[in-house]
Amino acid sequence: MELNRELETRIVEFSKDVVVQSPSVLQLRILTILRQAVENYSHQTLYPFFHFPLFGVIHRMKQQSPVRLTMVGGGSWATALIKILSENNVSIKWWLRKESDAEHIKKFGHNPSYLSDVQINTRKVKVCTRIKDAFRDSDYIVLAVPAAFVSDALSGIKPEHFAGKYVISAIKGMIPSANQLVTDWVREQYNVPASRIAVIAGPCHAEEVALEKQSYLTIASQDVACADDVAAMLNCRFVQATGVDDIYGIEYSAVMKNIIALACGITHGLGYGDNFQAVLVSNAMQEIKRFVDAIYPKHRDLSGSAYLGDLLVTAYSPFSRNRTFGTLIGRGYTIQSAQMEMNMIAEGYYAVKSIHEINRQFQVRMPIAEAVYNILYERASPTLEMEGVKRLLT
Ligand SMILES: NC(=O)C1=CN([C@@H]2O[C@H](COP(=O)(O)OP(=O)(O)OC[C@H]3O[C@@H](n4cnc5c(N)ncnc54)[C@H](OP(=O)(O)O)[C@@H]3O)[C@@H](O)[C@H]2O)C=CC1
Ligand SMILES: O=C(CO)COP(=O)(O)O
Numbered sequence: 001m002e003l004n005r006e007l008e009t010r011i012v013e014f015s016k017d018v019v020v021q022s023p024s025v026l027q028l029r030i031l032t033i034l035r036q037a038v039e040n041y042s043h044q045t046l047y048p049f050f051h052f053p054l055f056g057v058i059h060r061m062k063q064q065s066p067v068r069l070t071m072v073g074g075g076s077w078a079t080a081l082i083k084i085l086s087e088n089n090v091s092i093k094w095w096l097r098k099e100s101d102a103e104h105i106k107k108f109g110h111n112p113s114y115l116s117d118v119q120i121n122t123r124k125v126k127v128c129t130r131i132k133d134a135f136r137d138s139d140y141i142v143l144a145v146p147a148a149f150v151s152d153a154l155s156g157i158k159p160e161h162f163a164g165k166y167v168i169s170a171i172k173g174m175i176p177s178a179n180q181l182v183t184d185w186v187r188e189q190y191n192v193p194a195s196r197i198a199v200i201a202g203p204c205h206a207e208e209v210a211l212e213k214q215s216y217l218t219i220a221s222q223d224v225a226c227a228d229d230v231a232a233m234l235n236c237r238f239v240q241a242t243g244v245d246d247i248y249g250i251e252y253s254a255v256m257k258n259i260i261a262l263a264c265g266i267t268h269g270l271g272y273g274d275n276f277q278a279v280l281v282s283n284a285m286q287e288i289k290r291f292v293d294a295i296y297p298k299h300r301d302l303s304g305s306a307y308l309g310d311l312l313v314t315a316y317s318p319f320s321r322n323r324t325f326g327t328l329i330g331r332g333y334t335i336q337s338a339q340m341e342m343n344m345i346a347e348g349y350y351a352v353k354s355i356h357e358i359n360r361q362f363q364v365r366m367p368i369a370e371a372v373y374n375i376l377y378e379r380a381s382p383t384l385e386m387e388g389v390k391r392l393l394t
Pocket of ligand 2: 202203322
């Protein structure tokens with residue numbers, strides 16, 4: 001009886017949406033509901049539903065109608081997400097800014113600039129360099145360029161181009177010119193309703209996805225059904241994705257962990273050891289909690305993998321751009337030379353300034369983030385700043 005009621009409620013909720021959905025989104029939504037039912041209930045309980053006529057229809061739709069998605073960005077994370085999505089019934093338009101990269105992918109099936117070992121399935125993935133063409137006929141827009149370049153990447157795109165689409169931010173950074181989360185910025189600039197916005201989070205480096213190492217993603221949206229749909233698109237042989245509702249907590253936490261990874265890198269570059277870093281990271285977790293709870297109060301468990309897990313992987317992994325950038329700064333590189341040394345973007349560099357400015361209003365005690373800000377923006381000495389942090393750690 002419980003199941004009957006739950007399925008009924010979900011189907012009624014979902015049918016309210018029917019008028020505004022395209023067939024592929026409907027299919028995904030139905031599949032998500034059914035997948036959850038199959039996971040959570042016994043075959044015996046589910047048996048009556050096997051006569052439900054939609055089952056056959058869904059099966060046929062699954063064969064025929066792929067989800068239509070646009071990937072915006074040609075970097076390592078976009079390339080890794082393309083690999084994951086290509087495992088499922090998804091048809092992808094991939095926007096990159098460089099004509100030469102697009103031509104190379106069309107010809108050889110590899111991104112020449114990032115994760116070049118990843119084989120691109122060119123039957124499922126169509127590459128283009130005109131953003132308006134990339135948006136046409138898509139149900140989902142995935143944003144996967146560093147936050148500082150989203151506005152450039154979407155140049156020429158207007159609110160009407162987003163109408164009826166879902167937006168998924170795979171970005172772990174803030175729009176520097178507005179000090180805004182990417183999802184808030186998209187909502188305001190393009191009038192996309194919050195129920196159609198999701199973020200992809202969780203501890204997951206593109207390089208490990210390229211190697212098909214088992215990974216976990218958390219998809220957050222104010223509308224959990226939307227998050228579940230996106231999770232269904234990303235679940236595959238080597239990725240397990242789960243939908244949740246704490247979009248603000250998860251997005252801010254992802255921004256903050258990049259700043260902490262910079263601090264870990266800086267101290268590593270200065271010669272501090274693992275004992276110190278463990279204490280730095282535990283204190284940093286409390287700092288993240290204070291900030292996220294102040295800016296968006298909600299009951300949340302920060303030991304979850306989208307919060308603590310992502311902090312750990314970014315603070316310790318040699319693949320982390322933020323940790324690498326911090327290490328170079330700790331070793332005495334200037335900001336410009338550290339940026340030139342890396343072929344990739346460390347989001348924490350931009351984020352620490354935004355968080356510093358936002359925190360003028362909230363006045364949360366964040367000595368580690370403040371030390372990183374002083375080093376990167378006030379030309380403070382890394383040695384002296386980290387001496388100060390050292391005295392405050394417990
Ligand atoms: N890499 C990872 O493992 C993960 C990354 N993320 C997040 O994904 C987002 C993207 O990062 P990632 O893919 O790693 O970045 P990369 O550093 O790998 O790639 C940067 C991308 O930005 C593009 N770019 C640079 N300048 C501009 C510009 N002015 N206008 C438009 N595009 C530009 C680059 O294009 P070009 O090559 O033409 O210069 C390239 O496609 C970040 O927010 C990151 O935090 C999240 C989880 C994992
Ligand atoms: O968010 C990430 C892993 O989950 C990527 O972090 P970096 O940008 O520091 O590599």
